[in-house]
Amino acid sequence: MTDENEVMDPGRLISKGVRNPTQIPTWLYFRVQGVYDEFVFTPRKARYLFEEDWDVAVILDACRYDLAAERIASHSIRLGDPEKATSVSSWSPDWIRRTFGSAPEETLAETAYITANVFTNELPKSALGDVDRVWQYAWDEELETVPPRPVTDRAIAAIRTGEFDRYVVHYMQPHLPPVGKHAGRFTGFSPQEGEPGEEREEAEWAAVKSGAIDPDTAREAYRENLAPVLDDLEILLDNIDASKVVITADHGNYLGEKGRWGHPRDHIHPAVREVPWWETTATDRNTYTASNYDTASERVDREEKLEALGYF
Incomplete structure (x- = not known):
């Protein structure tokens, strides 16, 4: 994966332009769009997590607002209709950087981050109270992702200790690959070539665009992957005490709008920037015993996991 600082190196960019002159207009477009996103659109419209009052924040990865509004109506969980919020980014690395990077250091020190998202290297240098990288020891090789249950287990165990003032719980779903009905149907595809910041999709969405996966099947798999x-969110809310819980998403996901799929960097279309926002409470009814994990059992290769999720 190309480092952002390398992408922005002038010498490297000139060399890239000489080698691929036909790509210069595309590159310029995304550089301009990226600057606009960073300095105009996001500060003006986005809802920053740490500017809100909460004890526990649950992040659903790549969950569109309309998907949440549609699926919540048929699910047993009692959250009601979500509010519509604008995310600070259209992909996880920038969401992590902007969300945690905008928080005061004293707030970060009292916050624990329990996460299945692989982009923990984007966290700010200022130390969080704790970072539980669930993806490092609870990765499911068959599903090629982290299913919800290890995140739920680790979050319940951590929140019951009451060691920190705030907890951020970051699930990977509904981000593909699917873990339920369509599990196993979206693995083994080669992702599009390209660098972060360019017009590309994750492997599954590139396969849709190429015709290897039927678009309607992909949409159904994505929608089903929220369930x-x-x-697990029901289990979580019944087994922690929190006076205020926020449930939202890091970004949305294209489902064919303007021929696009996935969630490329620096995009401001509603499909990738409109996310759900619920506020609720939680009471520990002690209906579930969290499983234990050997957190030192496996230190997985980060790039392998990014590839499985489609980022290479």
Whole structure:
């Protein structure tokens, strides 16, 4: 994966332009769009997590607002219709950087981050109180992702200790690959070539665009992939005490709008920037015993996991 500082190196960019002159207009477009996103659109419209009052914040990865509004109506979880919020980014690395990077250091020190998202290297240098990288020891090789349950287990165990003032719980679903009905149907595809910041999709969405996967099947798999994490969210809310819980998403996901799929960097279309926002409470009814994990059992290769999620 190309480092952002390398992408922005002038010498490297000139060399890239000489080698691929036909790509210069595309590159310029995304550089301009990126600057606009960073300095105009996001500060003006986005809802920053740490500017809100909450004890526990649950992040659903790549969850569109309209998907949440549609699926919540048929699920047993009692959250009601979500509010519509604008995310600070259209992909996880910038969401992590902007969200945690905008928080005061004293707030970060009292915050624990329990996460299945692989982009923990984007966290700010200022130390969080704790970072539980669930993806490092609970990766499912068959599903090629982290299913919801290990995140739920680790979050319940951590929040019950009451060691920190705030907890951010970051699930990977509904981000593909799927963990439920369509599990196993979206693995083994080669992703599009390209660098972060360019017009590209994750492997699954590149396969849709190329015709290897039927678009309607992909849409159904994405929609169905919200149900497993909502099931676990019910368990979580019944087994922690929190006077204010926020449930939202890091970004949305294109489902064919303007021929686009996935969630490329620096995009401001509603499909990738409109996310759900719920506020609720949680009471520990002690209906679930969290499983234990050997957190030192496996230190996985980060790039392998990014590839499985489609980022290479």
